[in-house]
Amino acid sequence: MRCIQAMNHGQISLKTDKSKTVHNNQCRIQLQQHQQRLEQCTLCPQMFGPAIHGLPVVSKVMLIGQAPGFKEIEVLRPFAWTAGKKLFSWFETIGVDETHFRKTVYMSAICRCYPGKKTAGKKQASNSAQSPKAHGDRVPDKNEIKQCSQWLQSEINILKPALVILVGKLAISQFMPVKKLDEVIGKTHRIIINGHQCDAIPLPHPSGASTWPVTEPGKTLLKQAMTLIKKHPAWNESTHLLQR
Numbered sequence: 491m492r493c494i495q496a497m498n499h500g501q502i503s504l505k506t507d508k509s510k511t512v513h514n515n516q517c518r519i520q521l522q523q524h525q526q527r528l529e530q531c532t533l534c535p536q537m538f539g540p541a542i543h544g545l546p547v548v549s550k551v552m553l554i555g556q557a558p559g560f561k562e563i564e565v566l567r568p569f570a571w572t573a574g575k576k577l578f579s580w581f582e583t584i585g586v587d588e589t590h591f592r593k594t595v596y597m598s599a600i601c602r603c604y605p606g607k608k609t610a611g612k613k614q615a616s617n618s619a620q621s622p623k624a625h626g627d628r629v630p631d632k633n634e635i636k637q638c639s640q641w642l643q644s645e646i647n648i649l650k651p652a653l654v655i656l657v658g659k660l661a662i663s664q665f666m667p668v669k670k671l672d673e674v675i676g677k678t679h680r681i682i683i684n685g686h687q688c689d690a691i692p693l694p695h696p697s698g699a700s701t702w703p704v705t706e707p708g709k710t711l712l713k714q715a716m717t718l719i720k721k722h723p724a725w726n727e728s729t730h731l732l733q734r
C-alpha cells in the first residue's frame with residue numbers, strides 16, 4: 491500500500507513538473523513575442539529608442555528600474571553601465587553575480603526608452619549623450635510613464651511575480667507613496683499591480699550622483715533591504731534554479 495502511494499505520489503510529482511515546464515515554455519514564448527512588439531514601440535516623440543529589455547526570463551522575481559541611460563541604448567541591455575555596476579555589486583553581497591542575475595530575474599522598467607538630457611530637445615539630447623556628465627538625464631513625464639505602463643502590465647500578466655524589486659524613487663513612487671527613501675527602504679511592502687498582489691522591496695537608485703546609499707541611515711537600510719531580498723522565498727526559488 492505504501493509503495494502504491496509512493497508511486498502515485500511520484501506520478502503526481504512528475505505530472506506537476508511536466509505541467510510546470512509546459513507553462514514556463516508558454517510564458518517564455520509570450521515574453522519573446524511581447525519583447526518583439528516592445529522593440530517596435532515609438533509612442534513617445536521625446537524618447538530615444540530602441541526600447542530596452544532584459545532576457546525573456548520566466549521568473550517569479552522582477553526588477554523594475556526607472557529608464558535606460560544613453561549607454562544602455564547603445565549596448566541594448568538594461569543597467570549596462572556605471573549604475574548597473576553598483577546595482578550588481580549590491581546583489582553580489584547576497585550571493586548572486588551579474589550574469590546569474592540577468593539569467594534568473596526578469597528586468598523591467600517604468601520607461602523603456604532613453605529620455606535624453608534634462609531640458610534638452612531631441613537633437614540636443616542626442617548630442618549631449620556623448621558627454622554624459624555634462625547634464626543629468628531627463629525624468630520621464632507623466633504621459634510617457636502612462637504610455638509605457640502597458641508594457642509593464644503585460645509582463646505582470648504573463649509572469650505574475652511574487653516579488654518585485656523597485657529601483658529608485660521614480661519606480662517606487664508608482665506603487666506606494668514615498669516622501670523620503672528612509673521611510674520605505676529596508677521593508678517589504680504588499681502591493682497590487684494591475685490587480686495582481688505581490689511583495690515589493692524598494693532599493694535606492696544606484697547612480698553615482700546619489701549619496702543616500704553610502705551615508706546613514708541609507709547604508710543600514712540598504713543592507714536591510716538586501717537581507718529581505720535574500721530571505722524571500724521567490725528570490726531563493728528563482729536564483730537557485732540555475733544551480734540545480
Ligand code: SF4
Binds near residue numbers: 534541603634
Ligand atoms: S518609452 Fe515606452 S511607450 Fe514610450 S516609446 Fe519607449 S517603449 Fe514606447
